[in-house]
Amino acid sequence: MAVILPSKLTGLFAVKTSTATAFISVSSEGKLEVVDKIMHPTFISNALSISEDQQAFALVWHGDNDIHLNVKQVHDWNSDLLKERIKLDQQRGLVHKVFINNYVRTDKSHGFRALIVMEDHSLLLLQQGKVVWSREDGLASIIGVATSELPVEKEGVSVAKVELNLFEWLKGHMLKVKGSLMLASAEDVAAIQGMRLKSSEKSKMIRDHNGFRKLLIVLTKSGKLFALHTGDGQIVWSLLLNSLRQTEACENPTGINVFQWQVPHHHAMDENPSVLVVGRCGTGTDALGIFSYIDTYTGKELKSFGLDHSVAQVIPLPLTDSTEQLLHLLIDANGQAHLYPRAPEAVSIFQRELSNIYWYSVEADKGLIKGHGLKSNCAGEVADNYCFGTREVWSIVFPSESEKIISTVTRKSNEVVHTQAKVIADQDVMYKYISKNLLFVATVSPKASGDIGSATPGESQLVVYVIDTVTGRILHRMTHHGSQGPVHAVFSENWIVYHYFNLRAHRYEMTVIEIYDQSRADNKDVLKLVLGKHNLSSPVSSYSRPEVTTKSQSYYFTHSIKAIAVTSTAKGITSRHLLIGTIGDQVLAMDKRFFDPRRSVNPTQSEKEEGILPLTDSLPIIPQSYVTHSLKVEGLRGIVTVPAKLESNTLVFTYGVDLFFTRLAPSRTYDSLTEDFSYALLLITIVALVVAIFVTWVLSEKKDLSDKWR
């Protein structure tokens, strides 16, 4: 099949076939003549006029591992203004676009430089046969983030890439002395800075005690996987996934997301963790899937294969097999569930839990939410051990004339909650309804599903539901009249905070819903609790239909928001902050205490002791609580929080066009000493006190003795 390449050259065009690219010139009489044929995939650039009647353009094609760059004149094919061959250092894929620019050299001839955009969305500037600079602009289109721990420090193995011998250390020391004496030149200063960065604590490549150094594995839209170090953001390794590159089999492969696959705990010293990248071969939901496992320490692809079914859902299960691989369930477009890894051991582990695993699907266009259970085998011709059929358990149909689903949110699977009881004023207890099987759904009336202001307040309403996804039970429903989306929501522990627009008040609003378990509220007998005769720790089933109560409150909020997330810590003890990505591309951290449905205008004394803030109608935006300080995360799209090992700290990664990473301590660092704690002073004080005790003891003994002799 022949395709004409788009170009803006006068009198010349290119035709691309599967084997070669042919250049055909068009003469003024309308005659076509084949000028040249190049056997490699070629790309042509824009036309650049270098003098009154001359136009130049660039041709780029790939050799074995390098790029051939030719700059030719449009009307004179055989004259080469420039012919260069540039070596690429890493796998960047094919060239996608070329742009040329010229400059005038000292001897009045023209030099050319070319800016090329590669398949992995990186930019390279080629000049004089070299890559002058390169830029990983694929990082501007991140679609999925996973984390990985760094290797444990091994005895006797030097992890630092450069081992400084004595001479190097001496040289470095001399440079530092020169710098402090202000005798260093600009190069010396740069060298000193480089040394400082290399040896600083935060960019080491081993695990640290507090869990601050991690690897962020990000998947970009171009199918390239990057590993970013949380200490200084450097790219540790990057990999252009071959399975996600365009081939004849897969015309338009896209990555879906990256998941954690193997997280070795027991074998942390010998096995490397790996991540799973799930992609699909085309853009429809019935395109076949692609799997790829990547080792996170080396950045190499361990295995990749195409699936024989489509991918509609990826459900990570809370089960692991003996090699510490996490089991995943993939639901295809026909509703069949496939278990990965395809191993008999995984099947036996899964069969034990089969009856307790459910999944639900949200179909926004039909206004349906369906819950499914799993059957023990597939309905198919080929017997497949790893395929499981599904049966419908419940369904909720939303009336399509008045409700259209716009947003759903659930709790994060790896969230840790510390206690199930919330102690309120006067030492009273309320039991939180903590269930990971809840779904928050927001629907608007179809007329109001467009932009803000496209409907009148009278005909728009926002209805929110809290649904139990195992039984299909609607636990709570609330209607906001005169409000519309877009709705951004976050669900954590037993509360949901969501943001929407109130047309009547012409303001954005945020509402909090807290869910409490009423069926446990009778557990107030102290004796029973002391003796342990309560059932508060026994496993809970959704089929027991516990009675729940909810409390909710709404507040005005001035900003429109792009993304919302909540901080998460290792044990869930630290109080939570909501991270709100505002329309101004900044991240605001608001304490959860502002979103407390028990706030009242005049709090009682005991409520004040508990820490409940008095109720105000709008949420205060404190300028100091912007996490991004004075910076903007351009084009903010998502916020991801990762717990650190130290309980008081959490790591926040924001991505969009820019990337931003920081470490937050929502309740301030209550579990570690400040960095400038003077251990020397403490030691001196202790020694001085011991000496003083000894001296005074001796003196008092002497005094007693002399008194007895009087």
Next chain:
Amino acid sequence: MDKGKAVMGSGRRWAVDFTDNSTLPSSRDIPDPPGFSRASQEQDDSAVAKQKKDAEANWKAQKAWEVAQAPFKNLLMMGFMMWMAGNTVHLFSIGITFSALWQPIGALQGVGKVFEPYKDSKVDLLVPKLVFIALNLGGLALGIWKLNTLGLLPTHASDWVSSLPPAKEVEYSRGGFPLL
């Protein structure tokens, strides 16, 4: 003067020793004043001793009762100080409460030592001891009650429940919008 006995050995010729324990009026150096009779000293030895012992026993019993009731005043004073300390957890209130707890314990440990000087075969020390112990236990109870008012004792449901981890869920359900 002449009849006064000179105390030998001390070198004082004019010291007169007036103690005269002889019983017969005639053998005395200094005659008794007229109308004085020494009949009270002429009682039976055992009676004298018995009376002395009785007096001692009574005195001891009285003292024992006083000692037994001493903690009561202490109790009142402690109660007043605790009321002054207030309901908040501060240095003063903690200090008062713990001293109110420690004093009765110390006193209870030294019950025997307290009643040691009044030990007597004729005196029944059991009841005063019991009263002493009871009053000290009352002081201890007052200290514990104060501790409770400060909120430091785990007597409420919230103290036992706030350490319970969330219950595990039997079912597992996930899903959502079809992935784009």
